Amino acid sequence: MKYIKLISVLIAGLICQIKLASGQSDYRYLNIEVKSVLGPIKSAELHFFKLQKTFHARDGKISVNVPSDFYIIGISAPKYKSKEIYVQLLRDTTMQVVLQSIDGSFVIEEVDVAGRNSNKVKTFQSDIETMDASSVERLPSLLGEKDIIRAIQLLPGITANVEGSSEMNVRGGSPDQNLILMDGVPLYNSSHLFGMYSSFNPLIVSGATVYKGAFPSSYGGKLSSVIDVKTRDPRLDKVAGDIDLGITSVKGTLDIPLIDGKSSIMIAGRRTFYDLLSKTFSQGESELVNFYSANLSWKFRPDPKNNFGLNIFAEGDYMGLKEHDWGSRISEVKKSQKAGSLSWTRIISEKMTNSALLWFSNYAADLTEEKRIPNSLSYRYQFQAPIRDIGFKNTLSWQVDTGWNIIGGIEYGYHSFEAGKFHGDEDGENFNHLSYRRLIAHELSTFFSGKWKSGPLQLEAGLRNNFYRTDRETYISLEPRLNGYYGVSEETALKWGYARMTQPVHRLMNSGLGMPLDIFMSSSEFTAPQQAHIFSIGMAKNYYLGRDLYTFSGDAFYKKMNKIISFSDGYDTRSVIYNANGGAFRADNILDALTIGEGKSLGVEIMAEKKTGSLNGWLSYTWSKTDNRYDDLNEGHWFSALQDRRHVLNLFANINITRRWHFSLTYMFLSGQPVNIPAYIFPSMEIGADNGVVISDTHYMYGYEGRNSSRMKDFHKVDINTGIKYTMGNAKGQVNIGLYNALNRRNASFYYLGKTQEDKSPVVKSVSMFPLMPSISFRLQF
Incomplete structure (x- = not known):
């Protein structure tokens, strides 16, 4: 309730600012050239929705004199894919718009300044990857879900934590070292249902930018990556909807304009069917899993210089096992996340822009285990680990001149952690235990960067100063950032970078058996x-082969990590929870179950991409090596980290068979993941009936050669997908049919110690969780 009151006050204040921000309109010239990779498109038409006027280009060029304002412009031409561009017309402007032919692959979304050579690699940056919604739409899916996070996992230097998971390892980092942002708001939970789905509704995602190193100074708080996901703006011109029905979930959006050309809202939602199917077919015992997510987005552009936005996001997960044959047994995990943000972007002048963002988030994980059986031990254990944040960020950008740009800002975050509340009852006796005290933290960061350009050389230097304070300790971290770029030619470029990063919030990940549960602590x-x-x-190089554009890039990196955290041997989140009530492992609090260490990772990434033509896609290869060392693990020696995948190969290929029908394929190879299994197993010695020593046929001893000294089998997977577009009156849609793991390869998800069927002797066995799985989804846009 207090967050709602705060948002209400801010909205009232912003309305006052809006009234002050209104001004007079005047006229500006807008010159647009419409072209393809082959040259000007002579038959192009431009429709200004706000003016309700259509203009015809002459030899691909058009010049109009219109009022200074914000415009949505639809651009179309025969045999080319239509598109919309957004223009804030503050001064006389000249632009180029590139359209893709119907039988081509990627629609080039950027609007370029006239005179730019399309073969230049001016935007190449060695540590930054981008992924847009049109690329994701062509990828094969898991259970009908086209997920942008799973698409990002096909990029070099990035791998899934485990098969089918949206959790990621980036350049040797662990999943807890990734900063996941939705429209600038950090998310503590970015996945659903054991990581099978990400938190992002595919229907509202416009794209994502992934920073793998050399981070801009405006980002901080994590070690390995920043994944900045942007949702699309609501449509301003008309009411529109989008529905997608798959075999496991349904999702939809609705766009409603409020003020023509100025304000609109978008409502989106998503839910799975798993629990409904389980309830239908279960008898006596039921495994229930489901999740939901909801988004609300409001945009308001009162004039060309001001842009306001309100985004609200809520999601929830439920995973439970219920038995009711005799008495009742319940094990369940509930996760919930709520977040909201209020943004204001103000164009102060032609060279200066200010962006302000106010946000809050509330994440909670709740584990419950209950047993109620007559004449037997009865108990209810409940563990909760909530975290609440309120934050503010303001960024000022100043384009001093054509070769000099300055960015500066301030960011504040208030964090409330409750790392372990364990309470319930046992045989009628109530108990209440705190695994770690409630902690309040204040985080204040200032950042500054300057970008200087002269000819082919471009340098960017920045500094982030992070001040992190709790009631008993203060940490101050200076984080320098340095990026360099040199254009060897119009087709070839070099890039280098350095960044120092700090991470004050830790995520303790459960690697043990039983229900999954993570704990966040400060x-x-x-x-x-x-x-x-x-x-x-x-480095990167672009060149044309005939009419097709190819890009080749290569990167090398080295990362040194200090003060990383892991559980000591014998501990995980469950052992922390049950330490107060007769658990197998006892720790007075969470801290006694942890160990501190260091890590290092180095690697090489290579990528080849074909961007145009009916056949397109990319091929990437990564070689990397990641090691960790902890004083309390492996006798203090270095060992291979769980995320040490020595070789990773990813292939994505898409072919547009016709203007309505496309086919895509992905192939993924990962060398075996390190695993800690016995190197040798031998029977134990026991005292027999005559007090003699005998060899046991039921008890065994296990020997290890070192932590993570073994590796799982190599991972191979092929996914395929085909999409067919259709029209239904004024509506349009698409049917997607896919096969996950099309070759039905039994890739090992995890190993365990089992027994042979012949003599019941112990043996290491593997479990494969993702066989060949078909999927189908129906999408309708109106």
Whole structure:
């Protein structure tokens, strides 16, 4: 309730600002050239929705004199894919718009300044990857879900934590070292149902930018990556809807204009069917899993210089096992996340822009285990680990001149952690235990960067100063950032970078058996922020082969990490929970179950991409090596980290068979993941009936050669997908049919110690969780 009151006050204040921001309109010239990769498109038409006027280009060029305002312009031409561009017309402007032919692959979304050579690699950056919604739409899906996070996992240097998971390892980092943003708001939980789905509704995602190193100074708080996901703006011109029905979930959106050309809202939702199917077919025992997510987006552009936005996001997960044959047994995990943001972007002048963002988030994980059986032990255990944040960020950008740009800002975050509340009853006796005290933290960061350009050379230097304070400890971290770019030619470029990163919030991940549960905890007087130094260098080259554009790039990186955190041997989140009530492992609090260490990772990434033509896609290869060392693990020696995938190969290919029908394929190879299994097994010695020593046929001893000294089998997977577009009156849609793991390869998800069927002797066995799985989904846009 207090968040709602705060948002209400801010909205009232912004309305006052809006009234002050209104001004007089005047006229500006807009010159647009419409072209393809082959040259000007002579038959192009431009429709200004706000003016309700259509203009015809002459030899691909058009010049109009219209009022200074914000415009949505629809551009179309025979044999070319139509598109919309958004223009804030503040001064006389000249632009180029590139359309893709119907039988081509990627629609080039950027609007370029006239005179730019399309073969230049001016935008190449060695540590940054981008993924747009049109690329994701062509990828094969898992159970009908086309997920942008799973698409990102096909890029070099990035792998899934485990098969089918949206959790990621980036350049040797663990999943807890990734900063996941939705429209600038950090998310503590970015996945659903054991990681099978990400938190992002595919229907509202416009694209994502992934920073793998050399981070801009405006980002901080994590060591390995920043994944900045942007949702699309609501449509301003008309009411529109989008529905997607798959075999496991349904999702939809609705866009409603409020003020023509100025304000609109978008409502979106998503839900799975798993629990409904389980209830239908279960008898006596039921495994229930489901999740939902909801988004509300409001945009308001009162004039060309002001842009306001309100975004609200809520999601929830439920995973449970219920038995009711005799008495009742219940094990369940509930996760919920709520977030909201209020943004204001103000164009102060032609050279200066200010962006302000106010946000809040509330994440909670709740584990419950209950047993109620007559004449037997009865109990209810409940563990909760909530975290609440309120934050503010303001960024000022100043384009001093054509070769000099300055960005500066401030960011504040208030964090409330409750890392372990364990309470319930046992045989009628209530108990209440706190695994770690409630902790309040204040985080204040200032950042500054300058970008200088002269000819083919471009340098960017920045500094982020992070001040993190709890009631008992204060940490101050200086984080320098340096990026360099040199255009060797119009087709070839070099890029290098360095960044120092710190991470004050830790995520303890459950690697044990039973229900999955993660715990977030703050740095304190016992646990300092994690640190990393990241170095990278890369190059890229563009060239045409006939009419097709190809891009080749290569990167090398080295990352040194300090003060990273892991559970000690014998502990995980469950052992922490049950330490107060007769658990197998006892720890007075969470801190006693942790160990501090260091890590290092180095690697090389290579990527080849074909961007145009009816056949398009990319091929990427990554070689990397990641090691960790902890004082309390492996006798203090270095060992291979769980995320050490030595070789990773990804292939994505898409072919547009006709203007309505496309076919795509992905192939993924990952070398075996390190795993800690016995190197040898032998029977134990026991005292027999005559007090003699005998060899046991039921008890065994296990020997290890070192932590993570073994590796799982190599991973191979092929996914295929075909999409067919259709029209239904004024509506349009698409049917997608796919096969996940089309070759039905039994890739190992995890190993365990089992027994042979012959003599019941122990043996290491593997479990494969994702066989060949067909999927189908129906999408309708109106």
